[in-house]
Amino acid sequence: MQVLFRKLLHRTQSFKQGTGCCGYSTSKVVDIGQPTSATHPQLLEEGQITPGITSEEYISRRKRLLELLPDKSLAIIAAAPIKMMTSVVPYTYRPDANYLYITGCQQPGGVAVLGHECGLCMFMPEPTQHDIIWQGPSAGVDEALEIFKAEKAYPMRKIHDVLPNMIRRCSKLFHNMETATQTYTELEAFQTASVIGKVEDLSSFTHELRWIKSSAEVKLMRESASIACQALLQTMLHSKTFPYEGKLEAKVEYESKIRGAQRMAFNPVVGGGSNGSIVHYSRNDQKIRDGDLVLMDVGCELHGYVSDLSRTWPPCGSFSSTQEELYDLILQTNKLCIHFCRPGASIRQIHNYSVEMLRKGLKEIGILRDSGSNSYHLLNPTSIGHYLGMDVHDSATVSYDRPLKPGVVITIEPGVYIPSMFDGPERFRGIGIRIEDEVLITETGYEVLTGSMPKEVKHIESLLNNYSHGSGMESPSIVHVASS
Numbered sequence: 001m002q003v004l005f006r007k008l009l010h011r012t013q014s015f016k017q018g019t020g021c022c023g024y025s026t027s028k029v030v031d032i033g034q035p036t037s038a039t040h041p042q043l044l045e046e047g048q049i050t051p052g053i054t055s056e057e058y059i060s061r062r063k064r065l066l067e068l069l070p071d072k073s074l075a076i077i078a079a080a081p082i083k084m085m086t087s088v089v090p091y092t093y094r095p096d097a098n099y100l101y102i103t104g105c106q107q108p109g110g111v112a113v114l115g116h117e118c119g120l121c122m123f124m125p126e127p128t129q130h131d132i133i134w135q136g137p138s139a140g141v142d143e144a145l146e147i148f149k150a151e152k153a154y155p156m157r158k159i160h161d162v163l164p165n166m167i168r169r170c171s172k173l174f175h176n177m178e179t180a181t182q183t184y185t186e187l188e189a190f191q192t193a194s195v196i197g198k199v200e201d202l203s204s205f206t207h208e209l210r211w212i213k214s215s216a217e218v219k220l221m222r223e224s225a226s227i228a229c230q231a232l233l234q235t236m237l238h239s240k241t242f243p244y245e246g247k248l249e250a251k252v253e254y255e256s257k258i259r260g261a262q263r264m265a266f267n268p269v270v271g272g273g274s275n276g277s278i279v280h281y282s283r284n285d286q287k288i289r290d291g292d293l294v295l296m297d298v299g300c301e302l303h304g305y306v307s308d309l310s311r312t313w314p315p316c317g318s319f320s321s322t323q324e325e326l327y328d329l330i331l332q333t334n335k336l337c338i339h340f341c342r343p344g345a346s347i348r349q350i351h352n353y354s355v356e357m358l359r360k361g362l363k364e365i366g367i368l369r370d371s372g373s374n375s376y377h378l379l380n381p382t383s384i385g386h387y388l389g390m391d392v393h394d395s396a397t398v399s400y401d402r403p404l405k406p407g408v409v410i411t412i413e414p415g416v417y418i419p420s421m422f423d424g425p426e427r428f429r430g431i432g433i434r435i436e437d438e439v440l441i442t443e444t445g446y447e448v449l450t451g452s453m454p455k456e457v458k459h460i461e462s463l464l465n466n467y468s469h470g471s472g473m474e475s476p477s478i479v480h481v482a483s484s
Helices: 002-019 055-068 097-103 129-135 141-146 156-169 188-195 203-211 215-238 245-258 273-277 321-339 347-364 457-467
Strands: 048-050 074-078 111-115 119-124 152-155 173-175 199-201 269-272 294-298 300-302 309-313 409-412 415-417 432-434 437-441 446-448
Touching: 048 055, 055 097, 055 111, 055 203, 074 097, 074 156, 097 111, 097 119, 097 203, 111 156, 119 141, 119 156, 141 152, 152 156, 156 188, 188 199, 215 245, 215 294, 215 300, 215 309, 215 437, 215 457, 245 269, 245 294, 269 273, 273 294, 273 432, 294 432, 309 432, 309 457, 321 347, 321 409, 321 415, 321 432, 321 437, 321 457
Parallel strands: 074 173, 119 152, 173 199
Antiparallel strands: 074 111, 111 119, 269 294, 294 309, 409 437, 415 432, 437 446
16 A cells, blocks of 8 residues: 555656646635635636626616615615524525625625615624534625625624614615514614604515516526426426325425525425315325326525426326316416416406406306306415516515516416315315416517426326336436427
8 A cells, every 4th residue: 555655646746847837726715605606617607696697787786776765765684594493403594585686695694784875885794613613604794895796894793883873874764674683673773763763664675676587587587497397397207106295396306406406496385186275285295196186386496586387287197087177277277368478467467367267167167156156266265376586476565466567577377276075066076276387578478487398288198108107216308398
């Protein structure tokens, strides 16, 4: 062993002498607690703060937010708190969308202040040596200035000295109420401002900004939707061999993350049989019986932007005549509602059309006694869709009556959820069906971001019966199916 080591050492020294250079780079790449173009060149290009989003875009967001805020007002946005599973075990951290949207910082512990006078001022956490040993390095004051392009930055211990004066000078104070932290809410200046009615919620302004996506955001949302489609397709092909809710959940999460997603957008709904009639079913612990449908509602998150889609299919490979009859009603509603997605329309208008169509269709096939029956809302208590972006139900303060504009992304998700104890035709009891797509509003109409995911009966049955055999635990090759 020593002889071998000496030979290797001699060869290394000879190489260095022959080339006249060192075998290691002398430049130091600093880990700031999140990816940068230096540490993760495979993810970020030079000039990007987060993958796909440049520093110029973050600065533009701050300027646009200041334009919406009243003169001499101040906005305070805290990072999301760390949520604990047990006393020492944290849940995987997810940054608050508003904090991430304004700063690009993906780490906990910070407070961002935005004002007409100060620009972006960031108060950064100060990790101890113990914190660094156990949790790794994190961004500080220098990174706030150099990476996140803040105009001012202070260590968190300075917040009691700096922020009160900023609050006293402002005419109005807005803050992110969902992530409010005692670090600033217990300041005397903040409490005084609150007592005199000077403090309001910031979300109506940030949601307004986030409602219309930039071209860079649309690109990330296309990629997130593509990953979700591919993951769900592989899961669909997997379902004939492994008809278990839990295994399908594991499969879709694996296929999403192997393609680059950081996390699932929400806990997947995998409802087999009558479990599919539970709108937000989440147990995912049952075997799917032969002949039953499975309803899967899934989405993943890619660099801060989420996807959301649903498909319903029979893992056995064939729809029954009853299932197909009901499925076709939901499918036609999905298609026609997507057709109405264009600038000037609203989610409310599209929803009202879907209710009218589903009421009529459910009466025609005998599930409702008449199209005006109140039973309809028991069978479908959901809206036809919602806004989508950095959060699953994005821009929640923007009304569904708002006319849609190019750059807005919504979901179209008609469904029917018939409980096992439903007082109606027995053959429909226990069936849950949802077909959900993501739709980008464009200048001339719409683009279906999830259009690559099959939803026609003939396409689904063909896939299940022709591509599932012998797939085992391996992922089959990606199958491309033209969407209608």
